[in-house]
Every structure is written in C-alpha cells, then in structure tokens.
Amino acid sequence: MEQGYKTVRTVCPYCGAGCHIALTVDTVHNRIVKATGANGRTNEGRLCLKGYYGWDYLTDPQLLTKRLRYPMIRKGGKGSPLERVSWEEAIQYTAERLQAIIKEYGPDAVMGAGSARGPGNEAGYITQKFMRACIGTNNVDHCARICHAASVTGLRASIGEGAMSVSVPEIEDAEVIFNIGYNAATSHPIVARRVVKAKAKGAKIICVDPQITETARIADIHLQIKGGTNLALLNAMAYTMIEEGLVDEAFVKAHTEGFEDYANALGGYAPEAMASIIGVPAEMIRRAARLFASSKHTVTLWGMGITQFAQGVDSVIACSNLSLLTGNYGHRVTGVGPVRGQNNVQGTCDMGVLPDVYPGYQRVDDPKARAKFEKAWGVTLPATPGLPLTLVPEKILRETDPKKQIHAYYIVGEDPAQSDPDLTEIREALSACDFVVIQDIFMNKTAEFADVVLPATAWGEHDAVYSSCDRGFQRVRKAIEPVGEAWPDWKIQCAVATAMGYPMSYTSTQEIWDEMRSLSPKFYGATYEKMEALGGVQWPCVDPSMEDRGTEYLHEGGTFATENGKGRLLFAPYKPVHEEVDSEYPLSLCTVREVGHYSVRTMTGNCRMLSKLEDEPGWIAMNPADCKRLGITTGDLVYVHSRRGKTITRCLATERAKEGATYMTYQWWVGACNELTIGMLDPKSRTPEYKYCAVRVEAIADQAAAEAKVSEYYERLRTRMGITVNDKNAKVPAKTGTAGAANGTMATAHAKAAMATTQAKAAMATAVTMNPAKEREVRSL
Ligand SMILES: Nc1nc2c(c(=O)[nH]1)N[C@H]1C(S)=C(S)[C@@H](COP(=O)(O)OP(=O)(O)OC[C@H]3O[C@@H](n4cnc5c(=O)[nH]c(N)nc54)[C@H](O)[C@@H]3O)O[C@H]1N2
Ligand SMILES: Nc1nc2c(c(=O)[nH]1)N[C@H]1C(S)=C(S)[C@@H](COP(=O)(O)OP(=O)(O)OC[C@H]3O[C@@H](n4cnc5c(=O)[nH]c(N)nc54)[C@H](O)[C@@H]3O)O[C@H]1N2
C-alpha cells in the first residue's frame, strides 16, 4: 500500500450478518476512502450495498442530519435551545440531575436504553453496569424489545436458549428451508446468498409471507397467508404432522416433554378448519408440513413477520415445536434461526442490556448470580427484573403514583421518537419526562426532546466486539480519529458514574471485555487473542485455551438448555390481530424495511450513494387493484390515516402486495409510518404489533401543492437537525426515488416508472421557499 494509506479489517456496522470488511484509510486526511469485502466466516468476501457504501456518514455530508461534535445542554430548561458546553459541565450536570431524581423518587425512577448499533459489547456491558451498580435499578433494556425479544422469550421457554441454534454458513447445506416472516434479500442480503446457494444445491424452500418477497419467488411452496395468521398456520402444520404420522417418535420420546397434552390441544387445528382464516388452501398447508418433516436437515428461519405481533412469543414457540416434532434439532444443519437484525443486537442481549438478565444470560432473580455480581461490583443489587422499554410511555403518562413513574430516561444509541410505535404517544411521553439524556453520534428525532445531548464516537472511530446473528464474537477496529470532541460510549457512562460517586474507569475495551468474561462462564473462553487468531468465536466458548474454538450449532445430541435437558412442546391457541380492517380503515398496513436504508436512517441517510437510491417521503406498496379503486398511480403523493395519526408518502402499485394489504418502510422521517402503527404489545415479550394495523389511503388532488409541502417539511426537519440551508452540501429535496431498486428487491417496472414520475414532480417542487414558522409536526402536512 502506498504511503499515507492503510488497510483496517473490521466488521460491518449494519445488519447481524456480521460481514468482514477491509477499509482503505487515507491516514493523511483521516478518512475512509473505500470498503471491500474481507474473508469472514459468514460473508466469504462478499458485501451488500450497505457494506460497500455505508461508511460515508463518517464524512458527515449533512444530508439528513448532522454529526454531534460536542456536548450540549438546554440551559434554559425544556423548550430552550441546546447550548454547547464542556464535557466537564455536561457530565456534572447529568450526574446532579440523576442524583436529584434518585433522591426524590428512588432508583427505579430512572430508565436506561442501551444501543445495539455502533458502540459494541464493551459499551453494552458498561451501560448495564452503570444502570445496575451506579443507579441501582434493573430498568435497562434496548431495541431487542421491539425486535427479537419474542424469539428470546419463546425459545427460552421451548428449548432454554434464545439464540440461533444454526449458523449462517450451515444454511446453504439445508435440504429444506422453512422461511417464515423473514425477508433476507432486503434485511440480510449476505444471508440471502446462502438461501440462494442452498436452492442451487437442491434444497426445497417453503416461504410463508403475505408479501411476494424474493424468497417467495424462488420457493417451492409459497404460503401467501393473510397477515397475522402465523399461529393458525403453525398449529395446522403441527396437526398435520401428528395426524399423518410424520412425527419423529424416537426423538420426541427421548428429547421432549408435553407431547400428549400438546397433541390433544391441537384437536381443532385441522388445515381444512383453518384454511379460510389463513387464506391458503388446506392441501398446501399439508404439503408444507410433509416437506418440513421429510428431512433431518430442515432449517427454520424467521424474522419480524413472526415476532412483531401480539402473539409473537406463542408463534416462536410454535415454530420451535415443528423442529421438536420432526427431530430437527441437535445435529449440524438443522434447527432454528431467529435471524438477529442489527449488527449487535445479539451482543447487546449477550451483555445483559435487558431488564431480567446480567451478562451471559444470568438471571437477576437468581440469588447466586446476583451475589457474584454484587461481589464483583461492590454493591447491593436489586433482585426484581426491571422495566421493558415499551412500557416507558405508560409509566410516564398513565402511572398516577409519582414514586412509580419514570422521571429520567437515559438513551444510548436509539431513536424512539422515530422507531417506536405510536409516535404521538412517544412524543407526549418524552415531553413529559423530567430529564432525558441522549448519547448518540447524530442529531436524531429523540434529541429534540433531550435535556442533555452527549456526542459519542461512531463505528470506525473506536474498537469493540460485535456479536453476529449466529453468536459470533468478532473484533471491530478503529480506522480513523473521531470527529470533534466525541468520546467512546463506554467512556461517557464511566465518567457519569464516577461523578455520581461510583468510580468506573478502564483504559481499553479489552479491559472491559476481560471483566465481562470473568463474570460470564458462557463467554469466558472468547478472548481478544482468540478472536484475533480465528477471525471470531461463536459462543458458548468456556475455555480460554485454543482447544476450545467455540460452538457452531447448539443443543448437540438433542440435549437442550432447559433444566432437565428436554425440549418442551407447548400449545397456544391462535388469536386474531388486535386491529382488524373495517369500513372506516379498510386496508391493512404492514411495516417493513428498505434494502438501501437502515432503521432510523441517521447513518444511511447520510451516505451519498445510498441516499441517491431512495429518499423521502418513502412509499406505500399497494396492489394495483386497490390503487385503481382509489384513482392513484405509482409516484402520486397520498395521505395514509390510522386511528393514531396521519402521514404522507408515495403510492407504489405492485403485485407483491395482495389486494387489501399495504406495506410501508419505517426508514422515513417525513413519511413516518410509525405515526400510524399501534402500541399493542405481546403480553410476554412486550414487543409491538408493528406488522398489522388498519389504515385508509387518501388520494390528493393537488399534487403540486403536496410536493411543495413535502419539500418544505423536509427542509424544516433538516434545519431543526442543525443543517443550515446554505451549507455547500445542502441537498435538493425529493429529487431521487427508485423504490428500492438496488439489490433486486422491488426493482420492478413500477419502480422505474415511479422514478420518472417522482423526478418530474420534484422539478415542480424545487421552487419552494422555507417557512420555519409553520407547525413542527408531520401531522401538519
Ligand atoms: N414500524 C416499524 N417500526 C420499527 C420496526 C418495524 O419493523 N416497523 N422495527 C423495529 C426494530 S426491529 C428495531 S431493531 C428498531 C430500531 O430502531 P433504533 O434502534 O431506534 O434505530 P437504529 O437506526 O438502529 O439506531 C438508533 C440510533 O443509534 C445511533 N448510533 C449508531 N451508532 C452509534 C454509536 O456508536 N454510539 C451511539 N451512542 N449511538 C449510535 C444512531 O445514530 C441512531 O440514532 O426499530 C423498530 N421500529
Ligand atoms: N436494509 C436493511 N436491513 C435491515 C434493517 C433495515 O432497516 N434495513 N433492519 C435490521 C433489523 S433491526 C431487523 S430486526 C431485521 C429484520 O428483518 P426481517 O425480519 O426480514 O424484517 P421485515 O422485512 O420487517 O419482516 C419480514 C417479513 O415479514 C413479513 N410478514 C408480515 N406480516 C407477516 C405475517 O403475518 N406472517 C408472516 N409469516 N410474515 C409476515 C413481511 O412481509 C416481510 O417480508 O433486518 C435488519 N436488516
């Protein structure tokens, strides 16, 4: 490499596929200039478009929002502007406000959210230690709650362990893939590659999805079910297996319990009885059950189409039941893959950033585990599990006893004002909360409600370990110096703890990692040295010597992680979704993802290449017949209404959506679909029903005026994020739009037509001038 450049090997900061990346760094100008695929266990040198182009946010092009460079406080109280302060002042102020709240209401008045994104496992460990040892509460959680919490809760009940039992590379050797509620081509393109390879090697694919996804297109059986009927289908498949003698009796006898009760409870679930509810013919359900049971190498993959329902936990258990019934656990290339979404959501769970467990999934209500952490941390720890983060609005807005309310919310790397359901309610809660701290790399929507804003270093600017979706600890390395005065997340929370009288100080992430390992038997063997030598280590890894190279698949030999080692066959009845369509709101809305953009889009929205692919205000994908009825076509701006709010977006007519069903992606700030989604939660995991609510789509007669409003609102949003309109990088709004054309998903003729329409319309919109005096909320559109 020529002088002035270096190569840094690291792991992608976006999805849980955990792809290895080689970054070319211009050391003279302190910037990354290129990313290429490196040979990692899961990616074998391949990357998707986010891996190739997703680092550009580090150059701070200020397209959507702006990097945070120094600490800020609202000195004049709520509603006053954020003012720049020194680190010393910010830390002192935060410590004093937290101490005052604890003094008045007790430690459980404080809620902490950790980050499953850039910070990494060491910072996650510090977040939960800060909340537990310094604040004195188990009120700590993170976005797994609104994501795969149902997988963790459900699998723990079924087989004792919440993680993927199978590894990503094994998928390509599957004989049958049962893909349910998971759209790998969009969400984990590098996992999708294994599904495509499996198909090429002869695997049969069953895809259960109400939408025609890329996996559905290559499936041997596509069950295009009515949204929200997973449990009816899974129970009908189990019924078929039992009725048609497809059960692996020896496995069930040796390795499971509860078969008799389970089989009896399934009595009413014959496919013929369920077909009209599920919306697919009974014979297809039977064929799917037969195909599933035909192999000992059936791999089940699921995602948000299973977990983001009020029956998420029951559906996870029902998925696991099918593997238990057919002997699809305990050997290579079999079992379950709840494919973790974010780059480090597996890790943030591993580190105990959850209200009920310490690092390594040791329960807070287990006296032995508690005693161990009390000794290590030199404090007395609370014995009862804390608050799941989806209950925070409730605890701020509807709890009447001030002693039981949440008065402070310390949020690390999460943007609830964009990603939580029912944004009206979240805005009310954040406004009513006495003290809100955000610690992030960008100004985000939640920062608008924060009393203190603390700037953290981003992926690329610090060292860490991330856990891939399949339990793989992998090293993430610093490539460039941080922007402004940003500090690593772990250092910030150590400083606040110290100012509060609980000294925490470390000199490196490795020192934190080693403390964590010493307290977590499951991870004890996964040293930095071993990760360095092997490229990564899959847990469990108990022995630090090189003899123990980690664990590829779980439950070897059919011995499960339950107390008696048996898998539990547990029955739950199907219940319909909470909010069905009716004459007032006649369409169903399911919210999904954009291939080129990521969650709240602070990062991908600030990558020039990615934001050129797709930009505000996003799309609502609808069946052409529904569009015709409403008199709308691809590219038209439309209002979408639900009982909770209203938003504006563009129509995308596509056969991928069934008649009556619509899809929006939650990446958009202007076209924010979480204004519409419902706060209905699974009672066991507290995960919201993001995948189903009732909406109405309204055509807009004056398109030019609507285009103008969208552009104006977008500009106002950017101004509020701190971008000045005259910035040299300031972008012309709404000029792009290819409806997810990258990577093949949604790359339909409709999408191309949409681009032409959008560009023509955007041209009309550019003449708009800003009017910052107008109302602030999207509902004003
Ligand atoms: N309607 C709808 N809503 C959904 C979903 C859906 O399917 N439909 N899915 C849900 C799911 S599965 C998830 S996981 C959530 C995700 O929702 P969030 O967790 O809110 O979103 P992210 O974009 O992952 O990142 C959150 C924040 O982390 C910050 N960040 C990134 N790196 C760092 C770092 O190194 N340090 C710090 N301090 N901050 C950092 C980003 O700037 C951003 O503000 O959204 C949920 N919301
Ligand atoms: N590009 C990109 N990649 C991402 C993300 C991103 O924002 N952008 N986010 C990451 C995160 S946080 C996560 S959690 C993962 C999520 O990854 P996925 O789980 O793939 O996420 P979704 O696309 O939200 O939902 C999956 C599928 O569920 C289907 N579905 C909806 N309702 C039902 C139903 O009733 N039954 C069944 N069987 N299926 C249904 C949807 O049609 C969709 O195809 O992606 C990660 N990867």
Ligand code: SF4
């Ligand atoms: S598949 Fe996921 S981890 Fe791999 S490059 Fe794409 S976003 Fe990054």
Ligand SMILES: [Mo]
């Ligand atoms: Mo997620």
